[in-house]
Amino acid sequence: MLSAALSGFSLAAGLIMAIGSQNAHVLRMGLLRQHVGKTVLVCMLSDALLIAAGVAGMGTLVQQHPLLLDLTRWGGAAFLFWYGLRAWRAAFASESLNLGDAAPRYTARQAMLTVLAFTLLNPHVYLDTVVLLGSIGAQQPGEGKLWFAIGSTTASILWFAALGYGARLLAPLFARPLSWRLLDGLVGTVMWSLTLSLVWR
Structure with a gap:
């Protein structure tokens, strides 16, 4: 069973650690130190539920209904x-470049809705967790399915915790306006790249 858990862990880690909209948002919330726990928890729970659903057979169902x-x-x-x-607009707005009192503030509701949108409105999340991880996990014999799901979920939990709470170590770097401009520009580029990848298929 250890081999199934390690397989799930390594595959999930490779998929989750790639920079994307969800990771960029978690990093930003970690840097701003706003609702980090709620943001990280939503990501962890969402991945756990989607991976479990995929391993349980939903991945096959989704492949059969491309609509x-x-x-x-x-x-x-x-x-x-x-x-x-x-x-991109934030990259050129000086008021978005401050980690202190002038930083844009999210309410708890806004933070939860935003991370849910990044998680549930991103088709790559379903392709990675439900379809890819789910279809591979569903092929594991016997209890291997459970251990594969546990390994995959563990990778997700460790990654989002490290990303959200480790972001504060980068705070001195992001005290400089140029760093925020570069981050916002990178986030904008990633978002539009993902948009193009979804539209031009």
């Missing part, structure tokens, strides 16, 4: 384009 992914794809593309535009 579900198409609906998510276009909704996700619109959201990512809007957020990319917002990030």
Whole structure:
């Protein structure tokens, strides 16, 4: 069973650690030190539920009904384009460059809705967790399915905790306006790149 857990852990780590909209948002919230626990928890729970659903057989169901992914794809593309535009505007707005009192503030509700949008409106999340991890995990014999899901979920938990709470170590770097401009520009580029990848398929 250890081999199944390690397989799930390594595969999930490779998928989750790639920079994307969700990771960029978690990093930003960690740098701003706003609702980090809630943001990280939503990411962890969402991944755990999606991985479990995929291993339980939902990955096969989604592959048989591509309309579900198409609906998510276009909704996700619109959201990512809007957020990319917002990030680029922030890159040129001096008021977004401060980690202190002048930093933009999220309410708890805004923080939860935003991270849920990044998680649930991004088709790549479903492709990675439900379809890819789910289909591989579903092929594990016997209890291997459970251990594969545990390994995958463990990778997600460790990554989001490290990203959210480790971001504060970068705070001295992001005390400089140029660093914030570069981060916002990077986030905008990632969002629009993901948008294009969803639209041009």
